[in-house]
Amino acid sequence: MRISAEALAPLLLGALEHEFTDRGLLPWRLPATARRQSTDPGVERVAAEPSGVHLDFRTEASRLALITHPTRELTGDEIPHGAVYDVLVDGELYAQLSSPVQGVGTTRRSDPITGEVSSTRGGDARIELPRLPPGAHDVQIWLPHDERTELVGLESDATVIPAGAEGTTRWLHHGSSISHGFAVSHPTGTWPVVAARAAGVQLTNLGLAGQAMLDPFTARTIRSAQADVISLKLGINITNGDTMRLRTFIPAVHGFLDTIREGPHAETPLLLVSPLHCAIQETRPGPLQMELLESGPRFSSMGDSREVASGKLTLQVIRRTLREIVQARRTEDPQLHFLDGLELFGEPDEAELPMPDQLHPDTAAQQRIGTRFANVALAPGGPLNLE
Missing domain, CATH: 2.60.120.260 (Galactose-binding domain-like)
Structure with a gap:
């Protein structure tokens, strides 16, 4: 038939x-x-x-x-x-x-x-x-x-x-091309799927390659979506494109969170995840440039670390800023949590599993990231576990 x-x-x-x-x-x-x-x-x-x-x-x-x-x-x-x-x-x-x-x-x-x-x-x-x-x-x-x-x-x-998924925790995740699965060989190899399968939750993946830009329409989409728990991995696209300075980044993050907290997700467990380790952007701001080699694309940073003093963003600045934002909001929002992306993929991980294009973790690295996220965030005792 x-x-x-x-x-x-x-x-x-x-x-x-x-x-x-x-x-x-x-x-x-x-x-x-x-x-x-x-x-x-x-x-x-x-x-x-x-x-x-x-x-x-x-x-x-x-x-x-x-x-x-x-x-x-x-x-x-x-x-x-x-x-x-x-x-x-x-x-x-x-x-x-x-x-x-x-x-x-x-x-x-x-x-x-x-x-x-x-x-x-x-x-x-x-x-x-x-x-x-x-x-x-x-x-x-x-x-x-x-x-x-x-x-x-x-x-x-x-x-x-x-098949029916009644009773299964619905997890909505938003992130960049890493969450989308660039450089991954097959669809269940992306780290959000790895994590969802390990934890037995139902995933909606809003990993949008190049588009995790704190857009208000994305925040409104998350606000209106059906989800029991939410995670946001923010920052690396902002650095990649050099689209914000610290002055605009901080209120944009607050506004993004405020929008999500309107309506049905006022008390939904929400985990803010800072960027994974990426050597080319740790201390140098963007924008990035891409060079096409015979082996494939390769990214590098065009920014100057001296520009950080004037408000340009690096991954280290973004991690510190996101942690401070969560700390400032938790008194009124106890269901807001923070996870340092270095716990998922840190400097030793990048040394062991170097990214082929210097920007996107490959299938083996994403397996590690997904397993760690499931153990830290979705397992019993984790901020996104509802048991």
């Missing part, structure tokens, strides 16, 4: 909104009202990349195939690659499947000099799962964390029903 895109909507977890396009079901991690308030095309692009989004259902099917329409964003002569789908059966990784590339999906290629974008459109992708063993099983299909994916339909030789 062919299950339509409309019938897949109740099986979709991790998206804040979805849209029915001419091709199928498109998950969004920011609602349209938020996306309309930014002129940066990067906001819409990363909001459509379904990091943490997955289909979750129970079935007695032995044969399943997911039909999708991917959209790839490429620059210059960049070679497209097949995005990865992780399939979990009864909670265990069952298969990792790659989307076909040739003649499949939409490709948007931008000229690195002129910025002009050309687009070509191919057919749909068919992601066939390995045959499932007899009996009823809980199946999760995690969509590629780094590629816009429209769900066209699901082929199945038996009925599927929502």
Whole structure:
């Protein structure tokens, strides 16, 4: 049988909104009202990349195939690659499947000099799962964390029903490209998914690559979202883009927190996480520049450490500032907590697991970060544990 895109909507977890396009079901991690308030095309692009989004259902099917329409964003002569789908059966990784590339999906290629974008459109992708063993099983299909994916339909030789996540703690996390999962090889390898699976919580991942900018529309999105616990990993995008000085950063953080605390999340456990260790930005402010090498991109800081005295931001300044903000607010907000990002990934970790591009932790490093977050924040006794 062919299950339509409309019938897949109740099986979709991790998206804040979805849209029915001419091709199928498109998950969004920011609602349209938020996306309309930014002129940066990067906001819409990363909001459509379904990091943490997955289909979750129970079935007695032995044969399943997911039909999708991917959209790839490429620059210059960049070679497209097949995005990865992780399939979990009864909670265990069952298969990792790659989307076909040739003649499949939409490709948007931008000229690195002129910025002009050309687009070509191919057919749909068919992601066939390995045959499932007899009996009823809980199946999760995690969509590629780094590629816009429209769900066209699901082929199945038996009925599927929502697996149900009633009673599970709903954790909403907001962060940067590290939380989004850049430099990670597969969707369940991103650190928020690693942490959520370890702790047995239901994740909504608002890790928005390059867009953790303390935007008011993001704060309003979090304020309106369903969540039992919330975490915010803030700071590194502000430094990357050199978008604020200390004078504007402090009230922007307060305003972001004030907005979230309006309405239903006035007393929701909220954890503010400072940046992980990143050697190129510890004592030098941004902005960053990217150099394309044969081995891939490599980032470096263009700032001067002497500019810190005039209010420029480094990761060390941001960590200290975020800690002070939480300390100042806790008298009136006892459910606000602070976690030093160095507890998740510090200088010894970067020395042991160097970041290939000097900015984004790879799959092994994200596994460590996610495991530590689960143990520190989501485990019994942690600030986001509701037991």
